[in-house]
Amino acid sequence: MSLNRRKFLKKSAVTGAGVALAGAGAAPVAQAAEVKGGSRPVKRYALTVMGTTDLHGHVFNWDYFKDAEYSDKAGNAQGLARISTLVNNIRAERGRCNTLLIDAGDTIQGTPLTYYYAKVDPITAKGGPVHPMAQAMNAIGYDAVALGNHEFNYGIETLRKFESQCRFPLLGANALDAKTLKPAFPPYFMKEFRVHGAPPVKVAVLGLTNPGIAIWDKAYVQGKLTFPGLEEQAAKWVPKLRSMGADVVVVSAHSGASGTSSYGDQVPYVENSAALVAQQVPGIDAILVGHAHLEIPELKVTNTASGKTVVLSEPLAYAERMSVFDFGLVFEKGRWRVESVAASVRNTNSVADDPRITRLLKDEHDVVVAYVNQVVGTATETLTTVEARYKDAPIIDLITRVQEDVVRAALVGTQYASLPVIAQASPFSRTSEIPAGDVTIRDLSSLYVYDNTLVAKLLSGAQVRAYLEYSANYFVQTAAGAVVDTEKLTNANNRPDYNYDYVSGLRYDIDIAQAEGSRIKNLTYNGAALDDAQQFVFAVNNYRANGGGAFPHVASATEVWSESTEIRTRIAEWVTAKGSLDPKEFASVDWKLTRDGSPVF
DSSP states (O other): OOHHHHHHHHHHHOOSSSOOOETTTTSSSOOOEEEEETTEEEEEEEEEEEEOOOOTTTTTSTTTTTTTTTTOOOOOOOHHHHHHHHHHHHHHHOGGGEEEEEEEOOOOOHHHHHHHIIIITTTTTTOOOOHHHHHHHHHHHHHHOOOGGGGGOOOOHHHHHHHOOSSSSSSSSTOOOOTTBHHHHSSEEEEEEEEEEEEEEEEEEEOOOTTHHHTTTTHHTTEEEEOHHHHHEEEEEHHHHHHHOOOOEEEEEEEEESSSSSSSSSSSSSSSHHHHHHHSSSSOOOOEEOOOOOOOOEEEEEETTTHHHHEEEOOOOTTTTTEEEEEEEEOOOOEEEEEEEEEEEEEEEGSSHHHHHHHHHHHHHHHHHHHHHOOOESSOOEOOOTTTTTTTTHHHHHHHHHHHHHHHHHHTTTTTTSEEEEEEEEEOOOOEEEOOOEOOOHHHHSSSOSOEEEEHHHHHHHHHHHHHHHHHHHHHOOTTOOOTTTSSSHHHHHHHGGGGOOEEESSEEEETTTTTTTTTEEEEETTEEOTTTOOEEEEEEHHTTTTTTTTTTTSSEEEEEEEEEEHHHHHHHHHHHSEEGGGGGOOOOOOEETTTTTTOO
């Protein structure tokens, strides 16, 4: 597709001045089936919409952290190369002119591959590379992609450059310019499917993203973009799309279906609101769900206004699954009407990589493999996160020690230099391991899998105590005499591992026999009971600092310092400077689990 043609498609998606035509050029034109009914034949048409979400930079079935083919206990496979094969198969089966391919966001962050082309060899550099995800998705032939929250992790400049490299629009009806309150990205994409013997079928895809971006990437978007709720913007745009002649309305929503939020009351919108959109906004036929990293083959929601059924589907993240929506349309009273919708998922472990995608991105892949295998130091012993959820693990202490050191150095010469520095860190991975011997970038990247940056906040002792109590809600209340099953001990209240925090520089017990809010015991600083008035500088990642996880006090606390260098990079720098990774230099026993005062382990 030429650049001028691509620009026209993007412009038309915003203004409605034109639409893309399926079946243009050499592609065949779909046939309308005629089924006899009553006194005249009834025309019917079958449309297939394929959808992915939360790709997070997975092009190949490759684990950069293990330097090997990806594998898990469930036998899953990953990567756009597999998705491409599934797409090719369905297009061959249904006819390309009868299919649409969309995505629900979180595309350009999540693997060393995407990090490399954002930070090491950035696409924003003059004469820089084309992003591997743009190359792959262009080659596969995506029609439209909704913005995810992780699209903003590297800043708006990187996102806009990625957008310019894509031959499909990035949709975000609720990503508005903060000053004009007009869409900063195309709200929708519209495509006509030409059908012999009947008017064309007009399909609209409305893209919605997550309001949590305003919290999680505050540093990049504050004052520039604003993110109203999905229900509000869907209610605005769906009637417009219908008035423009859309026969089918599909929403691509980077928002889960659970109706829950992880950011408390900091934003007056629900984080996972896809099912609420289906329930509250009439005129939607189907929703491709994203963000939650769950597999929902088919979920039917009744719209309260129209009484009609809306079909939702969420494919598993990392290109492990692809959702397939099958629409049955009937032509009656001069227009097409959706008669049926069914959704299912396809598993990428059932197919091989598309060699076309493998050839296309082999060079980029090889460069990143070489990068992550660089040796930066030597470990005196093996460090692992296997038990880090419920035991104070030295490998997590490494993160807090690095954060403490970076913040202390940054505060030298400031009014805060004399204050004690404490730090938080989460057990992101249950399988990360730094082996004894050579330590590589991939080893350290597997420990800190997110592109978070470091922030320093000012907290009192009382606020730190409340912070720890909230974090302790991660554990399931377990009576003193009960058997402890470590597989069932954590993730209470559906709390993910990344929303449980260690806090360094203090000593404390977490009594899991007690009710939530009364679990932190024997909390001390420098060997004495914590003074509620004591002031601390709290080294915290930007996700948590901006309110991610809804931890108390930290989002509203005074910020005394921040930076744009990733914590992962700071860890690599620390190890490189030391040369040796010895737990004696950073490990400490700061906390333990107890029951009625007795240690659990």
